[in-house]
Amino acid sequence: MSKPAVVLLSGGLDSATCLAIARAEGFEVCALSFRYGQRHEVELQAAKRVAEVLGASSHKIMEIDLRLFGGSALTADIPVPKDRPMTEISHGVPVTYVPARNTIFLSFALAYAEVLNAYDIFIGVNALDYSGYPDCRPEFIEAFENMANLGTSYALASGKRIHIHTPLLRLSKAEIIRKGRALGVDYDLTISCYDPSADGTPCGRCDSCLLRKKGFEEA
Amino acid sequence: MSKPAVVLLSGGLDSATCLAIARAEGFEVCALSFRYGQRHEVELQAAKRVAEVLGASSHKIMEIDLRLFGGSALTADIPVPKDRPMTEISHGVPVTYVPARNTIFLSFALAYAEVLNAYDIFIGVNALDYSGYPDCRPEFIEAFENMANLGTSYALASGKRIHIHTPLLRLSKAEIIRKGRALGVDYDLTISCYDPSADGTPCGRCDSCLLRKKGFEEA
Numbered sequence: 292m293s294k295p296a297v298v299l300l301s302g303g304l305d306s307a308t309c310l311a312i313a314r315a316e317g318f319e320v321c322a323l324s325f326r327y328g329q330r331h332e333v334e335l336q337a338a339k340r341v342a343e344v345l346g347a348s349s350h351k352i353m354e355i356d357l358r359l360f361g362g363s364a365l366t367a368d369i370p371v372p373k374d375r376p377m378t379e380i381s382h383g384v385p386v387t388y389v390p391a392r393n394t395i396f397l398s399f400a401l402a403y404a405e406v407l408n409a410y411d412i413f414i415g416v417n418a419l420d421y422s423g424y425p426d427c428r429p430e431f432i433e434a435f436e437n438m439a440n441l442g443t444s445y446a447l448a449s450g451k452r453i454h455i456h457t458p459l460l461r462l463s464k465a466e467i468i469r470k471g472r473a474l475g476v477d478y479d480l481t482i483s484c485y486d487p488s489a490d491g492t493p494c495g496r497c498d499s500c501l502l503r504k505k506g507f508e509e510a
Numbered sequence: 511m512s513k514p515a516v517v518l519l520s521g522g523l524d525s526a527t528c529l530a531i532a533r534a535e536g537f538e539v540c541a542l543s544f545r546y547g548q549r550h551e552v553e554l555q556a557a558k559r560v561a562e563v564l565g566a567s568s569h570k571i572m573e574i575d576l577r578l579f580g581g582s583a584l585t586a587d588i589p590v591p592k593d594r595p596m597t598e599i600s601h602g603v604p605v606t607y608v609p610a611r612n613t614i615f616l617s618f619a620l621a622y623a624e625v626l627n628a629y630d631i632f633i634g635v636n637a638l639d640y641s642g643y644p645d646c647r648p649e650f651i652e653a654f655e656n657m658a659n660l661g662t663s664y665a666l667a668s669g670k671r672i673h674i675h676t677p678l679l680r681l682s683k684a685e686i687i688r689k690g691r692a693l694g695v696d697y698d699l700t701i702s703c704y705d706p707s708a709d710g711t712p713c714g715r716c717d718s719c720l721l722r723k724k725g726f727e728e729a
Binding site: 351353354355356357359360361388389390391392393394395397398399401402403405406423424425426428430431434435437438439441442443444445447 | 570572573574575576578579580607608609610611612613614616617618620621622624625642643644645647649650653654656657658660661662663664666
């Protein structure tokens, strides 16, 4: 019998690859996405397709409205930057940073893991392409894992450790794509754009589109 | 000019006292409550009264639906235990435990703190009366604080530390009540019951009612 794992799924290239890796490692995947006031519902449609096609056992969508707090391009009305050179993309905190987003997402994943009695959580963070996001760094993930093991009764009672898996942490976008292709991921299912049109067409010019394009060129 | 602090507010005795302490320490209080599928909306009505009367500058209510995951008395249909002796109340994980609840609440408080540029978060956890909740223990709070400082761009950029304040951590219920009374807290505004009637009348027999009663007798 395969072990359950919670996989955070955005509908983008990285999290789709992460889900495929969790499946390849033999986990029964319980995918978790968020409707969090982001401007593009098309992301969630992509997440649904990815969960289905890549063999997730279940897919839940948690509704949270971070607009209550304000303060980010992905949830408020700050324009998404376009056509930035690679050197700018990979340095500094991007305006598309959402305060404490991965902390919130991982916290829900942890709650779900406890309900499922699952000790494995997958998140497709990457420390190379997005060095500006503090909550994508390995030291943050380690600190979260430590906190998770201290703050949940099932881990304390069983003595087993909760493990936050970050299989993409040190891969380049090209390496992620090659890995995903080897596992049969169809990247046409995914969407990475920060600012797509209503029908899901990527803008082709935001940081995420530029990184994706560069990744496919190199892969 | 006073510094902003995010105060987690449930509408119960502990968080009301916590809010009063934050005010007494000179903080501008931004109160944060959750509608999380708990059975008693009367808690939130109490939170609104407490925020107003005790001088919070603002009060936000975040909607999250933990019922998506299932698995707890406060959010599902497991009966709340009644008339348990004190020895049982203070040992073991209570059935009213909600998976990763404080992790989730603190994560939202952290996001809000980042938007406000606030470095102070107050939570009324107590390690004495509720020793069965792993996410009320000091080691959990320290681990969360560490994670918060690693995972948010404003703390990294400023070099200032985020501080999770737990002024009630080592106080008995009677000490909490005495402290709150000294600060002018009207506990009639608060509600602690796990299973109140629709009009807000406490059951008088759940763990929380029994601890509250004992606290008032001793104070």
